[in-house]
Amino acid sequence: MSDERAVTDGGSGEAAQSPWFLPVVLFGGMVFGFGLGFSQMARPEVVLDFLQFEDFGLVFVMGGAAVVTGTTFFLATRLLDRAPLTGDAYTRRLKSFDRNVLVGGGIFGVGWGLSGICPGAAYASLGVGNVTILWAIAGMFLGAYLQGWWRARDATSTTTATSAD
Secondary structure (H helix, E strand, O other): HHHHHHHEEEEEEEEOOOOOOHHHHHHHHHHHHHHHEOOOOHHHHHHHHHHHOOOOOOHHHHHHHHHHHHHHHHHHHHOOOOOOOOOOEOOOOOOOOOHHHHHHHHHHHHHHHHHHHHHHHHHHHHHHOHHHHHHHHHHHHHHHHHHHHHHHHHHHHHHHHHHHH
């Protein structure tokens, strides 16, 4: 390994992260939050109207986001060999469709339906003055913590049973 590479990446063998990484992520989050607020998708009642087939504005918002994201990923992976901010190579992360994906997606959908808002929009909802959404955000954190506890408990019991055999 050359001395130059060891200096830029701390000897890890990976490209150094751009100093623009955090400012660009912050700016992207601000654009995302502004877009959710502007499109009214940060209001749970609008999302609930969509889920009850009364307002289809969410389809257009999500469709527009999918087109922009899809175009960006299509072009970036063909024109660039690495992600500009992280320096990581473009790779696909394939996730098998298993029971955990199906059950987790179902639980996520029920939570979205009950609270009337998805996690990203919940944070944006704070920006439009919806302070009661803090209950949903607290529930998301509690649910994520419980899932982590459950998975750690399950992994420990599996390791114990395997080592005893």
